[in-house]
Amino acid sequence: MSTFPSASRYVEPWLRGTHSDVPAAGRAVLHALELALDDLTQWTAGLTEAEVHALSLGLTPIAFHLRHIARSTDRILTYAEGEQLSDVQLAALKSEIGRERSQEPLSTLLAEVEASFTDAAERIRVLATANLDTARSVGRKQLPTSIGGALVHVADHTQRHVGQVVTTAKVLKSLRT
Numbered sequence: 001m002s003t004f005p006s007a008s009r010y011v012e013p014w015l016r017g018t019h020s021d022v023p024a025a026g027r028a029v030l031h032a033l034e035l036a037l038d039d040l041t042q043w044t045a046g047l048t049e050a051e052v053h054a055l056s057l058g059l060t061p062i063a064f065h066l067r068h069i070a071r072s073t074d075r076i077l078t079y080a081e082g083e084q085l086s087d088v089q090l091a092a093l094k095s096e097i098g099r100e101r102s103q104e105p106l107s108t109l110l111a112e113v114e115a116s117f118t119d120a121a122e123r124i125r126v127l128a129t130a131n132l133d134t135a136r137s138v139g140r141k142q143l144p145t146s147i148g149g150a151l152v153h154v155a156d157h158t159q160r161h162v163g164q165v166v167t168t169a170k171v172l173k174s175l176r177t
Contacts, residue, residue: 071092
């Protein structure tokens, strides 16, 4: 069963009264992920598999953004938890940015996003109860952040890529005529 309730066309996630058991910062991140899944599902509906993987008008393929949203969420939360990336996570990162583009169906890509968000929800619930000012470091350079900074970045980064998916989907659909 999904952690995320089905989309409502009239009420955004932050107004649905969900996750009231989670401290405010974590709740906001969970709502951002719910909104992301709502938007991704809505705006990719009706796209062909070719469109999902298209390099059109210099826009990054929707497939890249979907993979990146799912996998970057995991990576950012790993840093928030005070860990460094595993070999599996590093290999996934390399496959995301590599020259070879995989051709997973849209349904598989959306399922990866939803599974990532379901996993993230449990992690966010735990992190949201911690001191959000607790120092954390990111990447090989050990760039400074905090648990709170990483949590906010999960929401911000996800929404940034969702915006790219929405824009690209609109462009691709407009090119059909």
